[in-house]
Amino acid sequence: MRSALMLVRAVAGLEWLVAEEVTAAGCRVVEVSKRQVVVDGLVEPPRMADDVFEVYGVAPDPGRARAGVAAAVQAALPSAPGGGVFAVSASFVGERNFNRYDVEDVVGQRLARLTGGRYHSRRDGAVPPDERTEWRVVLDGKTLWIARRPYAAPIHRRPWRQHTVPGSLHPPVAAAMAHLADLAPGHQVLDPFCGAGTILLESHLIEPRVTYLGVDRDPTAIAAAQANAAQLVGPSINWRVGDARRVEGSFDRIVSNPPWGVRVDAATVSAGMRRWREVLRPGGVVVALVLAEQVPRGWTVLGRHQLAVAGRHPVIVVLGVSRY
Ligand SMILES: C[S@@+](CC[C@H](N)C(=O)[O-])C[C@H]1O[C@@H](n2cnc3c(N)ncnc32)[C@H](O)[C@@H]1O
CATH class of the missing domain: 3.30.2130.30 (VC0802-like)
Structure with a gap:
């Protein structure tokens, strides 16, 4: 049997x-x-x-x-x-x-x-x-x-994902980040380096009763995210062309995968991450996929998951605002 x-x-x-x-x-x-x-x-x-x-x-x-x-x-x-x-x-x-x-x-x-x-x-x-x-x-x-395999395609291949950008994230990793963010109804959630939208789309599938904002400085990435979002039924996600260093608002969660310093200089990336302090609400949480050397300083590390993806060893860090 x-x-x-x-x-x-x-x-x-x-x-x-x-x-x-x-x-x-x-x-x-x-x-x-x-x-x-x-x-x-x-x-x-x-x-x-x-x-x-x-x-x-x-x-x-x-x-x-x-x-x-x-x-x-x-x-x-x-x-x-x-x-x-x-x-x-x-x-x-x-x-x-x-x-x-x-x-x-x-x-x-x-x-x-x-x-x-x-x-x-x-x-x-x-x-x-x-x-x-x-x-x-x-x-x-x-x-x-x-x-x-009991399915026609690998399950990491998502039907909604019609477009990617360089550096687009493996959807199961995005799902893990959404899970670690502990999303709750009513949350305001930001991805300031959203690319083709993988993190927010996987987050939406886990918790749709959230207001999501995806920002990317590249209009092509925002167009890709919008096209991917159109594959899902009515996701309440706002997509905006903008700079992560100047993003405005007030958020319960920031869930993001900033560039790993290949196409974008390290100073720009760390300036984008410094902005997180200004826009995160008290008690808010950041979930970021970064290389070990990119983990921002001065945060309380609530969780750390070392991965091996695409020949690299990035880490998912869960960060809270340090009280000191
Ligand atoms: C690693 S990719 C994100 C990929 C995304 N998670 C996905 O699955 O498609 C990083 C993104 O950051 C964007 N980016 C780089 N510098 C930026 C900046 N200063 N402000 C906003 N976005 C920026 C790039 O255009 C790129 O789409």
Whole structure:
């Protein structure tokens, strides 16, 4: 019989927040490991997750030797659903005497035999066809997991997201920031470096009863944010072309991902962040995704989550106004 377990994949550093999200939704967390949360009884895909796969096969991790992989896959997968075109994507932790393509091919060939489907190998860099089922294999050092995505697309790919700008944020990270902001009805929320609007749109999906303002100095970014917002039903978000250093207003929350100093000079970015003190209400909270060296000084750090995204190691910091 098929397992009800789901592999919930996460951005490195967000695993425990994803576990919290699924627990709050009434699911049982079976285990948490690097980039993965195994969950029982999942109904809705978590917003903070990267992707979700339904488990069809489990066996002990065969370890380092290549010879053990085929036997483990056979034990894990006595039968499988499917047919049609499918692809397999594998990852493992630790040193192995095989590579990911070796694992993918073993699983792909086994699935093709069991289901009569056509396996599309990624070994030579060929892009698989859009119309496919996606299988995921994880060797986490303890267990070999074989799972299938129950959705047509990865869940981090949001239907509302039609436009991006350079530096646009991975939506699950934006969802995690919105969660950490602890948004409540009636709040006034600002993103002064809003880009294509990812943070405020994910925030709106979590808490729509908030007044949101997104500001960016680039009119193209504001147009992108407006176009993305138009994909959602009636989001109450105001978008404005403006400079983060001169933003006006009074806000309960500032949730933002300032530039990491590649296209914008560091002085401009830190001047934009200094403005947060002027526009944040007493008791207000800032949630910012910044590089470690950009964390603004003189704030009380209420939370800190180290991530690994896009080859960088930024940190989500939750900041409150220091009383001293
Ligand atoms: C890292 S991107 C934000 C990406 C956004 N979170 C998204 O998902 O699309 C930083 C944004 O800051 C904007 N920016 C840079 N300097 C600014 C300034 N002084 N005032 C306002 N926006 C600024 C850039 O135009 C860019 O869109």
